[in-house]
Amino acid sequence: MSASRPIQCLFAKAKTPSRLCPRRTFQTGTRLQARRTPKHKSIKASDLGLIKRKASDPELTAEDLRPYSENEKAALAKRYTPEQLAAIEAGEAAVDLNDLAEQGTAREDAMRLNYLDDFSSIHPVVDKPVRAPEENYDPNLRFKTEDELAGDLTNWVKDLPDEPTRLDWMKFMDNTRLTVGKPEAELNPRSYLAPEIPKLDILKRNVTGNEEIDPATRRLMRQTGFDSTDIRRIRVKQLIQHRVTNQTRLGRIASYYYLAVAGNGKGLIGIGEGKSSEHEEARQQARSAAIRNMQPIPMYEGRTIFGDVKGKVSATEVELMTRPPGFGVRCQSLIFEICRCAGIQDMAARVPRSRNHMNTVKATLQALLSQRLPEEIARARGRKLVDVRKVYYGGNL
Amino acid sequence: MSLVNLAHCCSHLQNASKARLGLTSIPCTTLHHTLMLQLQRSGYVSSVTIGGPVPPPPSHLNPILDPADPEYQYQSQSQSSEPSSTNTNTNTNTDMDMEMHTGSNESIITQANIATRRLWVGLKYWNNEPVLQKMHLVSKPTRRVWMGFREIEALARGDASGYVRGLRGVGESMYVTTDRGLMEVRDCVEKRTGGMILCRVNGV
Numbered sequence: 001m002s003a004s005r006p007i008q009c010l011f012a013k014a015k016t017p018s019r020l021c022p023r024r025t026f027q028t029g030t031r032l033q034a035r036r037t038p039k040h041k042s043i044k045a046s047d048l049g050l051i052k053r054k055a056s057d058p059e060l061t062a063e064d065l066r067p068y069s070e071n072e073k074a075a076l077a078k079r080y081t082p083e084q085l086a087a088i089e090a091g092e093a094a095v096d097l098n099d100l101a102e103q104g105t106a107r108e109d110a111m112r113l114n115y116l117d118d119f120s121s122i123h124p125v126v127d128k129p130v131r132a133p134e135e136n137y138d139p140n141l142r143f144k145t146e147d148e149l150a151g152d153l154t155n156w157v158k159d160l161p162d163e164p165t166r167l168d169w170m171k172f173m174d175n176t177r178l179t180v181g182k183p184e185a186e187l188n189p190r191s192y193l194a195p196e197i198p199k200l201d202i203l204k205r206n207v208t209g210n211e212e213i214d215p216a217t218r219r220l221m222r223q224t225g226f227d228s229t230d231i232r233r234i235r236v237k238q239l240i241q242h243r244v245t246n247q248t249r250l251g252r253i254a255s256y257y258y259l260a261v262a263g264n265g266k267g268l269i270g271i272g273e274g275k276s277s278e279h280e281e282a283r284q285q286a287r288s289a290a291i292r293n294m295q296p297i298p299m300y301e302g303r304t305i306f307g308d309v310k311g312k313v314s315a316t317e318v319e320l321m322t323r324p325p326g327f328g329v330r331c332q333s334l335i336f337e338i339c340r341c342a343g344i345q346d347m348a349a350r351v352p353r354s355r356n357h358m359n360t361v362k363a364t365l366q367a368l369l370s371q372r373l374p375e376e377i378a379r380a381r382g383r384k385l386v387d388v389r390k391v392y393y394g395g396n397l
Numbered sequence: 398m399s400l401v402n403l404a405h406c407c408s409h410l411q412n413a414s415k416a417r418l419g420l421t422s423i424p425c426t427t428l429h430h431t432l433m434l435q436l437q438r439s440g441y442v443s444s445v446t447i448g449g450p451v452p453p454p455p456s457h458l459n460p461i462l463d464p465a466d467p468e469y470q471y472q473s474q475s476q477s478s479e480p481s482s483t484n485t486n487t488n489t490n491t492d493m494d495m496e497m498h499t500g501s502n503e504s505i506i507t508q509a510n511i512a513t514r515r516l517w518v519g520l521k522y523w524n525n526e527p528v529l530q531k532m533h534l535v536s537k538p539t540r541r542v543w544m545g546f547r548e549i550e551a552l553a554r555g556d557a558s559g560y561v562r563g564l565r566g567v568g569e570s571m572y573v574t575t576d577r578g579l580m581e582v583r584d585c586v587e588k589r590t591g592g593m594i595l596c597r598v599n600g601v
Contacts, residue, residue: 306567307565307566307567307568307569307601308565308566308601309566310601321565322565371567372566372567372568374567374568376524377567377568379523380440380521380523380524380526381439381440381441381528381568383439383440385568
């Protein structure tokens with residue numbers, strides 16, 4: 001093989017005629033040779049009178065084309081200075097009336113916007129943000145050292161007029177740069193952050209001042225950091241209530257025990273107990289404690305638990321079993337209520353031993369919290385774990 | 398194949414994990430050794446080393462550490478200082494030190510030392526929790542559980558087969574001894590082979 005062979009290979013393509021073989025056709029019918037010319041000319045819909053002007057669109061009338069009257073000028077003079085008024089009049093005179101008649105009308109074409117906008121301002125949400133150019137970035141930008149700053153100050157003092165005013169100091173504070181490098185890198189830096197969204201009145205929560213918040217809720221708000229609306233949205237269920245007695249030397253002292261479960265339906269769950277001689281007091285205690293004790297539990301795909309788990313409190317053992325989508329929560333009422341508060345949709349449970357209500361609730365929470373995440377196990381064992389469901393269906397589950 | 402000793406070994410590893418030990422020893426048998434190597438392959442234990450009655454030097458546990466490395470020198474010194482404080486016989490102490498520093502043939506089993514060999518297993522912890530939390534026998538000394546490929550496949554899928562519950566916990570493993578060696582249940586399914594179910598790790 002000669003040394004020139006690879007060069008030949010390289011130029012082989014250029015040597016061969018480009019259209020040696022006919023172009024492959026992708027359809028069985030005859031190919032169109034040229035662009036089809038219609039037999040009849042197209043007529044615009046507007047020419048046929050099919051498009052009607054919307055009532056909302058402003059129409060240019062003869063009223064808009066006339067110059068300002070004396071009354072209008074007097075009204076303008078109240079608002080603008082004579083110089084501004086002269087500029088307005090000069091601007092009005094510069095505009096050709098024909099241009100105004102042709103271009104100052106609302107668009108009628110199909111691509112017109114269905115809203116009115118003067119495009120003079122940039123809306124932070126709707127419009128594409130205007131960013132400083134990338135050239136403003138300076139990789140060698142650094143803060144000035146103390147010596148350099150001191151130098152700036154001495155220069156300023158040197159150049160001070162005989163009678164310095166406070167304005168001079170303010171100018172110095174505003175105009176002195178703190179960095180060394182491109183000036184625009186400090187003054188107008190390139191930012192990839194989304195522009196700040198202005199505070200919109202419509203997004204404000206309509207909290208009326210005269211809304212009554214009871215002291216218990218107020219205390220909860222302080223303790224948990226939740227809003228009163230957040231607390232109202234939390235699902236609280238009283239699961240257990242019974243009378244308990246304490247035997248003292250004075251006799252039996254009765255009080256009422258309440259156990260409540262609270263959850264936001266998105267993985268936060270907590271249980272709380274309350275005990276008091278009054279029903280209402282005990283119920284309120286349990287509710288507050290439940291909301292205060294809320295903590296997150298892991299949920300697989302936001303619907304079930306990670307693997308089977310067990311919880312044990314005293315002689316009560318609870319086995320929770322993960323289930324496929326659509327299975328539902330098939331378990332006893334107490335565990336069902338907990339699942340409903342937590343937002344679990346598919347689960348099965350078994351309480352094989354003692355079925356004490358209080359311990360069942362506590363053991364269920366313990367089991368839910370004892371879930372182990374696959375990522376954690378993968379890190380702990382140093383092995384790769386993959387969710388096969390996500391691998392097979394491209395994660396579209 | 399003594400399942401009694403294997404049961405003791407399982408309990409010991411659980412206890413050692415609960416006590417947060419970094420290194421522990423179990424009797425050195427072929428079954429234990431192959432099972433520990435499988436556990437290491439699954440990531441439950443950090444190191445498996447055959448050694449004598451004293452813990453092997455760090456260079457034997459971690460092949461990355463080189464005796465020429467200054468860190469190794471430091472570690473071996475700190476290790477050897479422990480027995481010297483307890484041991485009154487200076488002669489044996491220096492012998493032991495010599496043995497450790499030279500990285501002697503601790504892991505080579507001979508007829509002379511076979512009775513004193515131990516299997517030194519390094520335990521792992523993550524987030525203050527042991528990686529190996531539970532380890533139980535499935536086959537018992539009085540009832541061995543043998544399974545074919547189809548039944549083992551069901552186990553790996555999470556279904557129960559016979560009296561054995563399926564692998565339904567997150568990160569649960571089961572080890573099977575087959576005619577093609579001791580392996581994990583999922584390897585069994587891959588190789589389409591059955592065998593005797595030995596033990597279950599981190600079960601529900």
